[in-house]
Amino acid sequence: MKDKVRIFSYLPNPRVWKSIIAANYGGIEIEVIGDKPKNLTNWLWDYDAKLLTDSEKENYKDLKKVGKRGFAGELYKTNTFLEAHPFGTVPAAFGGEEKIGIFESNSILREVARLSGHKTLYGGDDIHIKSRIDSFLDANLVFSREFQVYILELEDLNKYTHSRTSSAYRFYLDGVEASLSKNDYLAGDNLTIADISFVCEFSQFLREGHYESEIKKKDLDLISKDFKDDYPLCFNHLFTLSAKEEFASVMGTYLDWYKEKNI
Ligand SMILES: N[C@@H](CCC(=O)N[C@@H](CS)C(=O)NCC(=O)O)C(=O)O
Structure with a gap:
């Protein structure tokens, strides 16, 4: 869908709530995918984010990146994830059919407000x-x-x-x-x-x-x-x-x- 927004993050995350609350006011739906903070080291960070099995982790071992901010240990970030999200952070949103990377929770919030029918939310x-x-x-x-x-x-x-x-x-x-x-x-x-x-x-x-x-x-x-x-x-x-x-x-x-x- 043209206006679709998908967000990947650890959950619950107050920074993701910003967008969910704006979506509530705007009467639109957004997709939110994720897991508890400690489990995100076992996830593939990607548009198609998923929990990895041990054998998948072995297959993806070349993708491992050391956590930079707030995550101890290694994270499986795909190259397409890092192209869309050059700072490599979550919440990580993907906007529209082209899955445009949108990062910084306030910018993701702006995206949702722009898409919503509740115009005064963003002036x-x-x-x-x-x-x-x-x-x-x-x-x-x-x-x-x-x-x-x-x-x-x-x-x-x-x-x-x-x-x-x-x-x-x-x-x-x-x-x-x-x-x-x-x-x-x-x-x-x-x-x-x-x-x-x-x-x-x-x-x-x-x-x-x-x-x-x-x-x-x-x-x-x-x-x-x-x-x-x-x-x-x-x-x-x-x-x-x-x-x-x-x-x-x-x-x-x-x-x-x-x-x-x-x-
Ligand atoms: N100001 C950013 C904060 C995002 C951020 O710093 N996320 C950290 C987790 S709290 C992260 O994804 N770190 C990835 C890493 O450690 O590689 C926002 O509001 O979205």
Whole structure:
């Protein structure tokens, strides 16, 4: 199908949820394929991704690539996968009949929003609003990359990463809080993919709470310790949106542990 989108990833993955939520709002279907993070070392990373048997792994042994970011061990990435996805990351989307590689979860989100019938999700026909939405998505990606390093290091954290992530957290949330003090949604009066991306990435960041004791052992504190008081509009936006059916049906119980502790 011309407008088909297939996403391969470890699952569940909040970065994939961005696209699923946008698809829910847009009333379109997307294909999502994958497995638990630890199982992706046994998968063929490809448009036709699949779980490999031991004999298939032997046949594909020349494809093995050392994981670059977040994956320990070796991964079976096909050459066509790497042509479509030169950075070799997941979520990895393939768009349309030509299976065009689309990477970066915010760009996959844009693809789904462009295909969806819910035009205001990506600014309608207003190119300036679209660009403003892109601005929020870029700011979100910068924060996301900073905290990705932090989350991956949490079991053996160092003070430098903690302090860098704290300032990225404050920089991003100061901007989001300021926007929400003017409008109900990040980019204006309507829900857009900027809000969807905020909810999914920030929910993932809150996972630092699962490592509170490791963080305290280093004489450090949770970066999000005072989230509710410091950023009340962000807090409210996150929990109001995540309770909506289009979000809740995808996010499931992901934030329940946080709500039990903090609400
Ligand atoms: N900013 C990217 C993050 C993607 C990313 O870094 N994915 C990592 C896993 S968390 C990956 O696929 N690593 C592949 C590897 O280790 O080779 C996005 O939002 O899609």
